[in-house]
Amino acid sequence: MSEDDVVLPPAEVVIGLDVGTTAAKASAFGIDSSWRHTVVREYPLLHPKPGWEVQDPQVVLAAVMASLSEAAEAAGGAKVVAISLSSAMHGLIGLGPGGRPLTPLLTWADSRAGDIARELRADPRAAELHRVSGTPVHSFSPLAKLMWFRRNEPELCAKVTSWIGLKDWIIQALTGTLATELSCASGTGLLDLTTRDWNPTALELAGVEYEQLPPVLPTTSALGLSRSVAARIGLPTATGVVLGAGDGPLGNLGTGALTPGVVGLSLGTSGALRMAVDGPVVDHGGGLFCYALTEQTWVVGGAVSNGGVVVRWCGDVFARDLLKARAGQEDAHVDAELLSMARSVPVGCDGLVMLPYLLAERAPLWNPDLPGAYLGVRRSHTRGHFVRAAIEGVALQMSTILDDLDAVHPVESVRATGGVFRSALWRVVLASALARPLTVTGGAEGSALGAAALALYGLGRADSPLAGLALLPAGQDSEPTIASQADVRAYRELRSRVVALSESVAEAVTIFAG
Incomplete structure (x- = not known):
């Protein structure tokens, strides 16, 4: 599936790649141009047992490569200055020797670790884990998933050389480098938000060694395409791969919700409300997460599993x-x-x-x-x-x-994105329940647009992520829905x-x- 705006092709393009729960979306955006082209490749969410919500990493990767190849082809003679990555957070894959997956991708929706999470929430250490990591104690977190594997699959655990997330799987496939970035790492329950490195206490609980986790790089870091991937998708090896961030924080950037008091709302299969802050926010009430966009900008909020x-x-x-x-x-x-x-x-x-x-x-x-x-x-x-x-x-x-x-900062307005908002009923009900003006943003590409904007900032083409966003094409915002x-x-x-x-x-x- 693809879409084109009938405009002159641009001289330069940046590709935002958003790898979500059910599809990989590669969106090519003209820089200082209204041109854009989006390619979507879908894949299934599998349910082999009650509570198990998994995907085949190779199937996801095939969708990534196909969407990137078509987006690069659509750019024609334009220079692709970078591919920038967005992905769903909280996934987990166990790799064996040679980087071969030994497990499926356990998605955020996988709840097999429910009993583990329940036990952990009753532990006196739970509040401190949340405070240090910014991730609530819950079955979606890689921390709980790792504890499940340690208890239920000890023989498999002994064979795993690396535990990685969805983003890390894509980074390794595109660049040949095993690494993660600060944003997705901050959603694992394993990171210390102060040191920006893996938390020894969480690693001990999870039963993993420091060396089994990838190094944590800044979200604006750029690596090069591997030779084989460059040939496969038709781009030079010098094309930068900006590591990007999680789909949630990038959704805030893509909708322009990066100032206190302006909340970004995304609603697809699941949903979330997030507000940008200048540094990690400790949630003493235990109801909010805190994830990174960049070293300087973080988002605090909450996610619901049940949206559209x-x-x-x-x-x-x-x-x-x-x-x-x-x-x-x-x-x-x-x-x-x-x-x-x-x-x-x-x-x-x-x-x-x-x-x-x-x-x-x-x-x-x-x-x-x-x-x-x-x-x-x-x-x-x-x-x-x-x-x-x-x-x-x-x-x-x-x-x-x-x-x-x-309670963190008075909320004045909501900027929303998601396919459900094509329905006036969803818009009115949300605006009424939130009791705030709700604007559906024109950036249908959402997190992919945010990834592209972050790339321009990381490459020094813009002074801030929002300045990067201003260089890219976005659709027309709706008139605010006021209940x-x-x-x-x-x-x-x-x-x-x-x-x-x-x-x-x-x-x-x-x-x-x-």
Whole structure:
């Protein structure tokens, strides 16, 4: 899949490569030009066992190479000054001799380490681990995943020479160098944010040696393409590969949300709210993460595992008749039809509430064991009610994260990105639940655009990451969505009930679990 703007080709191009949960997106941006070209190659998220959410590293790599090759070809005679990397965070791969993967890629959504995380949260060291690393104690973190391998796969662990993340896998494949960068490292639970190096206490808990982890380089570091990769994708070996950052921090840069008081919201399969700060922020309340963009700029925020996935799930469960009618069509999903049904349902869904914990939830509760639930079901509720309740459940989760960010710095506005915002319903519900003006940014490429901007800063082509962003093409921002005061009040009242319901469901789960 690709898209082109019909404009004159630029003299110079920078490619932002965003390797996400379900696709690799290579976006070529003209420098000082309105030209851009995006190539997307998708790959599956596999579920071999309950709670296991994995991918084949080689399949992901093939998608990366294919998207890069096509993006480089699209640049034509323009000089590609750099490839800059963005990736989903919190992944883990075990490598054996020769760099061969011995494990699949365990993604952020993999919750097999739920029991480990639960035990660790009860440990007196948990709060200190969060404070030092900036990463909450949760099953998504590589720290918990490593502890799981140590307990459940000791023979495999003995064969692993290196433990790496998704970004590190891509860096090694493109450049031949095994390394990581500060941003993705800061999301592992293994890093000391003060020293910017691996934390001995966390390594001891994880059961890994310092030498088994890649060196941590600045996000603006650049390496060269390996000879074989350069030939494969059609670029000179001198083309720089800027290591870049995690997709979350780069999403803030790509949306221009890099000043205190302006929150970046990304909503795809999962979702997050993040605010830029000038250095690591210690979250004494335990509800926020803190990850690096550069040495000087960090983002503090919270992520939800359940975002736009809730509507897709509703389609699979409540709209099989519509799916059957669409069988064989290029886009067999029925999201738009479901959203149309939900639009006619009033705020609050006539008493129906959803706790949208389909995947192991992260912020603000950091309780991966809490299951999803519909509460207040009545005979009069239609599938439109169930869909809208799911959307409202996501929005209310994100509003609690906003409260925590408000305590760091008063939040004035929200800049959002994500495919779900093509729907007016998502925009209105989020703006109402957050009680802030919500602007959907024109940078559809999101994290890829942020990666390209960071590259220009790292290469000395711009004085700051935001100055790098100003040199690149971005689409038109939407007019801010401003909620009615009546809707704001309704969601504020609803949220107070949802918090109590979440606590009640947690108690019920404990009882049924025995």
